[in-house]
Amino acid sequence: MTDYRLADVPLFAALAPEVCRELERLSSVRQVPRGTVLAVEGEPVERLFVVHAGRVAAYRHAESGRQAHIRTDEAPVVIDKATAIAGDSHLFTWTVLADAVVRNLPREVFGELLQTEASVALQAARHLATQANQARADYLTAATDSAQRRVLQRLRSLSDRSGTVRLPDGQAGLADELGLTRVTVSRALHQLIDDRQISMRGRTIRLS
Secondary structure, rough: OOOOOHOOOOOHOOOOHHHEEEEEEEHHHEEEOOOOOOEEOOOOOOEEEEEEEEEEEEEEEEOOOEEEEEEEEEEEEOOOHHHHHHEEOOOOEEEEEEEEEEEEEHHHHEEEEEOHHHHHHHHHHHHHHHHHHHHHHHHHHHHHHHHHHHHHHHHHHHOOOOEEEEEOOHHHHHHHHOOOOOHHHHHOOOOOOOOOOEEEEEEEEEEE
């Protein structure tokens, strides 16, 4: 597990090498298979999860039993930074979507780092501001845009430079991300195809 360095994670990229090495000494790294639950909504935050490889998703669960997908994060990423800063309970249940390599950093170590390393504090503040702005944008989009427009906007955000989108979790995963039914997403995709805004083959979509 020695190939997975904190210096390769954006939150820690500006730290001095000796600080990164000390943090690595104080933390542990493990391989985590798909389907593993890293954190459960409502449980106290005891550690910060640094995802070096793989993909994870955040969910909220309603009293009705319905599961709402909040977002999916790709490595390298640090999840639940805001909750770790607040020292509260986990807001979401975090589940591994693709086999991952995860570092567990004790929350108290992260707290000390925020107080002593300006680069980490600044990066965390930027993340919180970006997250807040994105949450506002997502709320407005959900409240005002049609399903078809929401699907197209999400595809644009996922596309590479050639305009290609690969959906690792298929239409069901896209529906989960947008809080829509799979039927609604399927209809939106077919309408976008009819309108010649996209073409689709399997789980690969190309924007026109």
